[in-house]
Amino acid sequence: MNIEKLLYKPAGERAILLGNFAVMRGALEAGVQFVSTYPGTPASEIGDGFSLLEKAGQGNFYFEYSINEKVALEAGIGASFSNLKALVAMKSFGLNVASDALLPFVYTGSKGPTVIVVADDPSCHSSGQEEENTRGFAYLAHIPILEPSDPQECKDFTKFAFDLSEKFEIPVILRLTTRVAHQSSIVKLGEIERPKERIGFVKNYKKFVTMPPRVLEMHEELLDKIEGIRKVAEESVVNLIDDWSDSAKIGIITSGVSYLYVKEALQLLNLKIPVLKLGFFHPLPIKKIAGFIEPLKKVLIVEELDPYLEKEIKILAKDINPKLEIMGKSLLPEAKELTPEIVISAIANLAGKKLKISLPVSGGKLKIPQRFPNLCAGCPYWSVFNGVKQAVKEAGLKNEDVVFGGGIGCYMLASFPPHNIQDYLLCMGSSLGVAHGIKKADKKQKLISFVGDSSFFHSGIPALINIVHNQSNPLIILMDNQITAMTGQQPYPGIAESGRKEKGQKVKLEEIVRACGIRHLKIIEPAKDYKEFVSAVKAFLKKDEATVIIARGPCVRIKK
Amino acid sequence: MKKNNKQFNIILTGVGGQGPITLGKIITETGFLQGFEVKTSELHGLSQRGGSVTVQIRMGKNIFSPLVSQGEADLVLALERSEALKGCYYASKKRTIFLINDFEIYSPSFGSQKLPGLKEIIFEIRPFARKIYTVKASEAVQKNFGLAVLAGVFVLSGAVHKGLIPVSPENLLKAIKSNVPRGFDLNKKAFSLAKDNFEI
DSSP states (O other), rough: HHHHHHHHHOTTTTTEEEEEHHHHHHHHHHOEEEEEOOOOOOHHHHHHHHHHHHHTTTSSEEEEEEEHHHHHHHHHHHHHHHHTTTTEEEEHHHHHHHHHHHHHOOOOOOOOOOEEEEEEEETTTSSSOOOOOOGGGGHOOOEEOOOOOOOOHHHHHHHHHHHHHHHHHHEEEEEEEHHHTEEEEEEEOOOOOOOOOOOOOOOHHHHHHTTHHHHHHHHHHHHHHHHHHHHHHHHOOEEESSOOOOOEEEEEEEETHHHHHHHHHHHHHTOOOOEEEEEEEEEEHHHHHHHHTTSEEEEEEEOOOOHHHHHHHHHHHHHHHTEEEEETTTSOOOOOOHHHHHHHHHHHHHHHHHOOOOOSSOSSOOOOOOOOOOOOOOOHHHHHHHHHHHHHHHOOGGGGGEEEESSSSGGGGSSTTTTOOOOOSTTTHHHHHHHHHHHHHHHEEEEEEEEEHHIIIIIIIHHHHHHHEEEEEEEEEEEEEEETTTTTOOOOOSSSOOOOSOOOOOOOOOHHHTTTOOOOOOOOOEETTTTHHHHHHHHHHOOOSEEEEEEEOOOOOOOO | OOOOOOOOEEEEEEETTTTHHHHHHHHHHHHHHTOOEEEEEOOGGGGGTEEEEEEEEEEEESOOOOOOOOOOSSSSSSSSSSGGGGGGOOOOOOTTTEEOOOOOOOOOGGGTTTOOOHHHHHHHGGGOOEEEEEEEEHHHHHHHOOGGGGGHHHHHHHHHHTTTSSHHHHHHHHHHHOOOSHHHHHHHHHHHHHHHOOOO
């Protein structure tokens, strides 16, 4: 079924929805008016879905793919300050980029209700940088965070987050993980609200301008807001208790997808143990938790990654129930995602039940070669990587003599065989920023830095200006495949396609590169002019100022 | 862990490009049409680019976890034969049937390394399998339609017609229609081909 039909099914019906699509439906039910995003797995389908709806002429919302997550959030803030219901979606690392805008926004608060969807990727299935836990932003930004566990909750919590944001004039984070965002199941649909009338920006210096001493008052007001929201959390159904019994001596506290593993484990082990499932990560319903742990002897905290809940509950138990035995990371891993069998074994341990595992040890002796993802057949990057290697060889150098800078995108695949040309990899745009530091550390070091076109717009431009102004001489290969390829062929500023019905204005890479002060620039299509590309790489490797080759050639997956 | 008859767990393995994500959607919707609770877990991102892909599909009653527990798979459906080995973790001797497309896909990342042959693969899987079936699905659809990507629907249709998944062929066909409306005619042909020509 196409997404327009699927997402506009009538209220009362049931539909199989991916977690990310359920978030969209929740936003539509809430009457969302403004959506901005930067694509990133596992959150990409949210933006792509809204783009398809907008192009199909459905919905009364504005949608855009912004240039990066900070700009996406700032656009959302502008919409919120103009009294619109706004949704901003990104992956975990995107929130790091956006955090500069996020923290003051929590101080000013929202005007139009605002929900920020952030998708983490425990076990790094599609995230190269680090295993991020967005829950930590609760401590840094004081922002309320809700954690759904399945698509039904993705929808319901999104709507609830808008309500909460409206009532308390504060942005709310909806935190997903891969196993929630990419989980499909049956969702019961609700009514779609008509978006409110547009009011526009109404000046309010006291609310929108963070300047001392006002900003310090805002800090205090924020702390008061959080206490107000805590009262809501104490009563809210998003924090629920299953199978309570007054005589229970052991209990489980959990959240997010871990709750589903707990339920599955209890079913498999045929156990009835009370479970407190927290939909709010911040603020925590302290009284509810206290009431839950007070009569218990033992409690197991089942959460992925950092033991944030465990630490909070340990503090709470000191006053409420100092003898309570608290288990969590003593039985569960702190790195990588949880799986049902890990939770089954922890709960069996908690309940003193012996596990009868009669399975042969999996992962036999047969060695099979690893199937790394690879560049598509016909991908222009084949010629880029091969050409660079050939140029290095023809220049009388070995691959070991040259540092190859990597970035985020399909060109990450340079790291795998058969290419094997990637010597560092950190985050969007960093191949350029780090290249400069390496060159300053050792002027003679030969260095070729790859940067994708979308990454360049996202956060490569300031680094390029820094290279020019502070004078280092990396050879930069700007991989211009005319699209944001890795995350599913989303448009970017280098083309007129915008992800909306209306075209955007094209921003030319070469004009930006020249404007940054680069004097040695070549634009080549390596797939067509391979020899010219190889000679350009050879020639530019000798230059004592920074050089750029725009390696142009469209992604083979671009839909014509 | 004891067997729970109320739930049916499928591990679908394959290589990006074979359409495993779409096939997962088709199975999930078939389960839904059959009146089951359904839950699917899939991974995106690099999956399109020739990497290994595993989709987990669960149907039945009281389905909570989106992931199949170790040893709890009822069916491992492998679209590529060496990828069947990925199913072993979720499989067990008492419970699991393997249905393997006897077809090999090479990856440039192998270099000079070779994939194991069918015999070696089956030898490895045997301790985890109640039964192992193999079928030359890619060959069959290539011969009949000249389109390798139809192997998925062919295998799935065969599995349903042979009673290896507790859903009806009618519901499967409906789910194929709603998930691949554009390529429906060809997919329907692959579906029908498996009805009468699925030797396992």
